[in-house]
Amino acid sequence: MKYLxxxxxxxxxxxxxxxxxxxxxxxxxxxxxxxxxxINEQTQIEFSxxxxxxxxxxxxxxxxxxEISGLSLPINKKAKQKIQLALIKDAAIGEEGYQLxxxxxxxxIKANTPAGIIYGMQTxxxxxxxxxxxxxxxxxxxQVTDYPRFKWRGMHLDVSRHFFGPNxxxxxxxxxxxxxxxxxxWHLVDDQGWRIEIKKYxxxxxxxxxxxxxxxxxxxxxxxxxxxxxxxxxxxxxxAQIKEIIAYAAERNISVVPEIEMPGHVASAIASYxxxxxxxxxxxxxxxxxxxxMASNYCAGNDSVFHFLEDVLTEVIQLFPSKYIHxxxxxxxxxxxxxxxxxxxxxxxxxxxxxxxxQSYFIKRIEKFVTSKKRKIIGWDEILExxxxxxxxxxxxxxxxxxxxxxxxxxxxxxxxxxxxxxDHYQGDPASEPIAIGGFNTLKKVYDYEPLPKELxxxxxxxxxxxxxxxxxxxxxxxxxxxxxxxxxMLALSEVLWSPTKMKDWVGFNERLQQHFxxxxxxxxxxxxxxFKVDIKPILKEGKLYAILSTEAYKGQVYxxxxxxxxxxxxxxxxxxxxINSSVTIxxxxxxxxxxxxxxxxxxxxxxxxxxGKKVNYTHPISRYYMADGPNSLTDGIKGTTAINKFxxxxxxxxxxxxxxxxxxxxxxxLSLGCLQNYNDWIMMxxxxxxxxxxxxxxxxxxxxxxxxxxxxxxxxxxxxFTASFSSMKAxxxxxxxxxxxxxxxxxxxxxxxxxxxxxxxxxx
Ligand code: ACM
Ligand code: ZN
Numbered sequence: 111m112k113y114l115x116x117x118x119x120x121x122x123x124x125x126x127x128x129x130x131x132x133x134x135x136x137x138x139x140x141x142x143x144x145x146x147x148x149i150n151e152q153t154q155i156e157f158s159x160x161x162x163x164x165x166x167x168x169x170x171x172x173x174x175x176x177e178i179s180g181l182s183l184p185i186n187k188k189a190k191q192k193i194q195l196a197l198i199k200d201a202a203i204g205e206e207g208y209q210l211x212x213x214x215x216x217x218x219i220k221a222n223t224p225a226g227i228i229y230g231m232q233t234x235x236x237x238x239x240x241x242x243x244x245x246x247x248x249x250x251x252x253q254v255t256d257y258p259r260f261k262w263r264g265m266h267l268d269v270s271r272h273f274f275g276p277n278x279x280x281x282x283x284x285x286x287x288x289x290x291x292x293x294x295x296w297h298l299v300d301d302q303g304w305r306i307e308i309k310k311y312x313x314x315x316x317x318x319x320x321x322x323x324x325x326x327x328x329x330x331x332x333x334x335x336x337x338x339x340x341x342x343x344x345x346x347x348x349x350a351q352i353k354e355i356i357a358y359a360a361e362r363n364i365s366v367v368p369e370i371e372m373p374g375h376v377a378s379a380i381a382s383y384x385x386x387x388x389x390x391x392x393x394x395x396x397x398x399x400x401x402x403x404m405a406s407n408y409c410a411g412n413d414s415v416f417h418f419l420e421d422v423l424t425e426v427i428q429l430f431p432s433k434y435i436h437x438x439x440x441x442x443x444x445x446x447x448x449x450x451x452x453x454x455x456x457x458x459x460x461x462x463x464x465x466x467x468x469q470s471y472f473i474k475r476i477e478k479f480v481t482s483k484k485r486k487i488i489g490w491d492e493i494l495e496x497x498x499x500x501x502x503x504x505x506x507x508x509x510x511x512x513x514x515x516x517x518x519x520x521x522x523x524x525x526x527x528x529x530x531x532x533x534d535h536y537q538g539d540p541a542s543e544p545i546a547i548g549g550f551n552t553l554k555k556v557y558d559y560e561p562l563p564k565e566l567x568x569x570x571x572x573x574x575x576x577x578x579x580x581x582x583x584x585x586x587x588x589x590x591x592x593x594x595x596x597x598x599x600m601l602a603l604s605e606v607l608w609s610p611t612k613m614k615d616w617v618g619f620n621e622r623l624q625q626h627f628x629x630x631x632x633x634x635x636x637x638x639x640x641x642f643k644v645d646i647k648p649i650l651k652e653g654k655l656y657a658i659l660s661t662e663a664y665k666g667q668v669y670x671x672x673x674x675x676x677x678x679x680x681x682x683x684x685x686x687x688x689x690i691n692s693s694v695t696i697x698x699x700x701x702x703x704x705x706x707x708x709x710x711x712x713x714x715x716x717x718x719x720x721x722x723g724k725k726v727n728y729t730h731p732i733s734r735y736y737m738a739d740g741p742n743s744l745t746d747g748i749k750g751t752t753a754i755n756k757f758x759x760x761x762x763x764x765x766x767x768x769x770x771x772x773x774x775x776x777x778x779x780x781l782s783l784g785c786l787q788n789y790n791d792w793i794m795m796x797x798x799x800x801x802x803x804x805x806x807x808x809x810x811x812x813x814x815x816x817x818x819x820x821x822x823x824x825x826x827x828x829x830x831x832f833t834a835s836f837s838s839m840k841a842x843x844x845x846x847x848x849x850x851x852x853x854x855x856x857x858x859x860x861x862x863x864x865x866x867x868x869x870x871x872x873x874x875x
Contacts, residue, residue, distance in 0.1 A: 129250045132622035133236050134601050135290060135608035136615075137256035138207075145214045147191070149175060149238075149247035154189035161197045163224045168195060170361055171231050178239050179247055193217040193234075195227050206292070206363070207257025210234060212249050225363040229256070229290055236288070240629030260561065262524050263607040264293035264367075264578030265600060267592070270300030270378070271329075272583040273319070273345035274592065279355050282592065287362035289604035294359055295436060295578060297369045298347075301377035301396040301406050305346045306368070310421050311383065318378035319346040321395040328545075329584040330790060330859070332398030341395065352429055360431075367488070368430050371438030372419060373472050377406040386415055388450035399584065399859070407442060410472045411452025420479050427483045434503065435480050440490035442469055463496075470496030477502060488524065491516070507532075507580070509735065514565050517573040525563075525577040530555035531603065533595045534582040539643035542709035544594070547585050548791070552641040554662040557602040557616055579603050590636045597630060597637035598623060620664040642707035644668050644698040646714040648748040649687065650723045655716065655747045656687035661700040663707060670698035677711050679704060690716045690747065714748060720778065721745040721770050721844070721874040729767035736760030736868070743870060744768055749784055750870035752827040758786060763864035766796070766848040768872060775805065775842045780875040781813060782833040783846050786868040789825040789858070794865035796848035799832035803841035810845055822855040844874055 131142055155172055157164040171193065172183050183193075198220045203209065208221040208230035219230035233256065237249050265286050267274070274282075279296075286294060298306045304318030322335035323343035335341070347355070359366050380387045381395045387405035396404060408415045426435065444465035447453040453468060462468050469492070477487045477499040488503040491512025498504070503522040506513025513523040528535070528549065535549030561577040581595055605619060630637045640663045647658045659668045668684035669677045677699040688696065695715045699708035726744045736759060737743070738750075743759055750758045759766070781801040786793055795818045802810040814834035832848075851865040 129237075129248065130625070131237060131250055131252065132625035133233055133254075134619070134622055134626060135605040136613050136618070136622070137233065137254050138610055138613065139253075139255045141253045143213075143251040143253070145251045147212050147214055147217055147249045147251065149179070149181065149183070149193070149249065151181065152190035153181075154184045154187050154192050155195070156186055156192045157195040158197075159186065164195050164197070164227060166361055167224055167227045167231065170228070171195075171234075174231075174235060175238075175247070178242055180242070181247075191215050194219070195231075196220045197224075197227070198222065203255065203257045207255070208233070210252070210254040210256070212251050212253075214251060217249065225292075226257075228287075228361075228363045230254075232288060232290060239632075241632040258290065258608045259610060260574075260576030260607045262293055262576030262578065263291045263604070264295050264524065264526070264576065265291050265596070265603075266295035266297060266526070266578055266580040268297040268300065268581060268583045269305050270297060270303040270583075272587050273303060273305060274583075274589060275345065276347065276351045276355055278589045278592065280358055281589070282596075283355070283359050283362060283364055285596065285600065286364055289601055290608050291600070291604065292363055292365060293578065294364050294366045295369060295580075296366055297371075297582075299369065299371040299378065299438070300375045301404075302398070303344050303346075303395060304378040304382065306352065306370075306426070307346060307348045308422050308425050309349070310425065311418070313382035314379060314422075315346040316382070317341075318382035318395055320344040321397050324397045325587060327398065330399040334404065335394045335397050337394070344395075349425075349429055356430060365432050365434075366430060367432045367434045367436050368426055369436035369438055370419075370422060370426055371440075372476065373408040373410060373469065374406055374440065374442035375438060376408055377404055379408070380405050383418070385412075386418060388446045388453060405446060407444075407446050408472075409450060409452055410447055410468050411450060411454070411456040416475060419476060423476070423479060423483075427480075427485055433486055434488045435485050436488050436505070437473065437476055437480070437493075438489060439469070439473055439493040440507070442492065444469070466496035468496070469493075470499070473502070474499045503575070505578070510563050513574065514563050517566055517570045521573060523574050525561045525574060526580055530559050531577060531579040532582070533579045533599055534584070534586065537595075537599060537638050538641040539708065539710060539712075542642070543638075544591065545585055546595075547582065551599070552662060553599055553602050553638075554616065554641070556599045557605065557614070557619060559603070559606050560611075561606065576607055577603070593636040594638055597635060598626065599638075601626060623664070640664065640707075642666070642700040642702075642709075644670075644700055644708065644712040646696055646698060646712055646748075648690075648716070648746045650742075650746065653723060655690040655718065655722060657690055657696055657714070657716065658687050659684045659696070659698050663700045663702055666700045666702050666707070668698050669701055669706075670696055672696055677708075678706060690718065693718050714751070716747050717749055717871060717873055718747060719873045719875050720772060720776050721872060722747045724770050724772055726872070727769045727771070729769075730761060730764040732759045732761055733866075738870065744872045745770060746871070748871065750786060750829065750868070752786065752788070752829065758868040758870045760793070760866050760868045761850075762792075762866045763850060765850050766867045766869050767845070768869075769807075769843060769845040770872060770874065771807065772842055772844065772874065775840050776874075777838045778803070778841050778844070778874055779838045780833065780835045780873070781844060781846065782831050782873040782875075783848060784829055784831050784870050784873075785848065786827070786829055786870075787820055787824065788827045788868070789823075792854060792858075792860050792863075792866050793868045794822060794851040794854070795820045795830055796832075796867050797851055798849050800847040800849075801834045802845040802847075803839065804843040804845070805841065807843045810843070813839075822851065823857075844872075846872055 208226040211218040304314045320341035322339040324332045388409040504516035530551040535551040669681040697711045699711040800815040801813040804810040816832040854860040
């Protein structure tokens with residue numbers, strides 16, 4: 111009754127308004143016209159019986175409409191109005207494209223293939239309610255022509271670190287289907303669990319799928335399990351379940367690519383069959399990230415290992431119709447091969463140069479087998495090391511360099527760089543997010559991603575099949591958390607992969623996204639409401655330092671303070687770059703609809719000093735992964751915080767030696783270098799920091815060497831300023847040397863290996 115009253119008083123013009131269409135990914139072309147088609151009891155689904163292939167599509171549509179309305183639409187029966195599915199020939203829309211034409215008395219979905227029909231239906235379904243409703247099923251009249259930009263539109267899920275049952279996988283596939291992804295990369299094997307039933311080797315799942323439950327401990331700090339503890343945590347998919355999932359995916363035009371890791375990341379297989387490792391000693395499946403003394407590689411010198419893998423792959427290939435079989439190949443610690451007589455014998459016998467070539471031998475031998483079964487291998491970019499297998503497709507995850515190299519070698523490539531498409535990384539301010547593995551891949555970063563690197567020519571770029579987001583699950587332990595990590599970032603990626611570049615529009619995407627959020631709310635899906643962290647960036651303009659404050663939150667505004675107070679809606683509203691004319695701390699927060707959104711304000715110290723904007727010359731180049739804002743980051747007036755990927759310059763295994771030209775002789779009395787220690791990320795304080803000055807840039811005088819006082823075992827992220835103050839002296843050039851810690855301490859996961867130095871800012875006063 112109440113509802114009726116409200117409707118009654120609604121102004122009439124609202125009803126005349128066109129219903130907004132909010133399709134994600136945005137179609138190539140969509141023209142909305144007057145009127146609407148109402149799906150009701152008089153609607154049937156029709157397809158030509160000549161195209162039997164459409165039966166499954168018709169069933170899918172009928173079932174989905176039934177779920178949201180209770181209607182059971184007849185198929186191929188006489189009825190007043192119809193939803194017609196038809197196969198046509200139209201080269202312009204390609205393999206997966208479609209036309210969707212909605213008029214007041216018919217809906218036509220036309221495509222060259224059933225795949226295209228499925229995508230046309232997905233677009234249609236996006237105009238309907240997300241959950242069961244008694245409301246009319248109104249589809250606005252429109253004409254859509256649509257087809258994807260990329261062939262490989264992938265989402266990955268790691269089910270080894272945490273096992274997710276078949277129903278969770280089906281829900282995940284539903285999300286992929288809604289947003290027109292066509293590839294599900296299923297990471298079925300890793301150190302902490304083997305998840306696929308292999309009939310010939312039952313111990314893989316009887317033993318390898320179960321580990322001692324240490325979910326109460328943080329991943330990286332879990333001790334190795336003991337024999338007396340019961341392995342209760344895990345699970346696996348039977349072959350029958352896998353078949354059902356593959357069929358479920360196929361109905362949605364999703365190809366399921368199984369990943370059978372090798373030769374590393376296989377402690378679970380070794381726990382099941384110790385003969386697979388170099389030492390052949392028995393061990394338990396790993397419980398987390400503590401790998402010390404555990405075997406995790408197959409022995410590359412033992413032919414029985416290859417026979418085992420051929421048996422496993424034979425069953426995998428029988429199960430999975432996918433053209434691609436993912437064979438892993440990443441992060442192989444080759445020390446066990448260095449110590450193994452059989453592996454060394456193989457190196458000699460096959461005339462291999464080293465262990466990198468041994469890995470290449472391993473992958474090539476497996477490729478030969480997979481190719482003999484008429485399938486193709488795909489592997490992580492480490493398969494480039496020691497020589498790429500002849501027909502391998504490369505999945506570039508350590509940035510895009512591997513993908514670029516492979517494309518230049520005329521190999522197919524799938525781009526999946528950690529930044530920005532690792533969805534196990536934070537998407538909002540870590541201060542307000544559930545614990546994640548690190549990194550910061552916000553919705554906007556994903557939206558702005560361009561899978562075709564500038565380094566590739568037009569011909570080379572054709573080898574880039576597409577891109578994929580990966581969800582590793584060390585820190586993702588529940589289905590709700592899976593939803594949270596992919597929603598809404600996978601929607602942004604869907605638009606990157608499907609829509610033409612010229613249609614991309616961040617503001618428009620956010621507007622459409624609001625409707626999808628409503629659907630998530632109705633369906634009880636857990637999703638991130640956005641990144642509310644204000645980004646504070648320095649810029650130098652005509653010798654003056656400014657701060658640019660920005661938020662990527664939809665309809666977000668930025669409020670800030672410069673006096674140390676917490677920002678609120680009573681603080682300054684940010685409108686244009688803030689000039690910095692003294693050493694200050696800016697604190698800033700995002701406000702949406704007058705509501706303060708930042709749980710912890712962004713905070714940035716600015717230091718006004720004599721080297722600001724001055725050129726820095728590095729003796730050893732800075733890592734290209736840690737360039738901060740470019741070569742002047744050390745002298746940009748902005749001090750690094752413990753959020754590592756922002757303002758720091760990083761360098762691994764070498765001393766950081768930086769010389770600054772002050773452009774004229776200046777009186778100076780203080781030199782200081784800020785450094786970061788972040789034990790878990792292998793970033794350690796330098797052993798000491800040395801400051802030198804010079805008048806001519808050739809002859810340098812030592813000012814002071816400042817020793818480190820932070821313990822190498824201190825695991826708290828912290829910044830130390832190495833500072834020398836002295837009585838005023840004249841200098842034109844100043845040089846700082848930070849001595850790298852050559853060996854990470856005992857007990858560290860990188861024990862004995864050199865550390866990283868992270869430095870910022872080099873202050874001259
Ligand atoms: C990977 O993230 N190790 C492929
Ligand atoms: Zn070996």
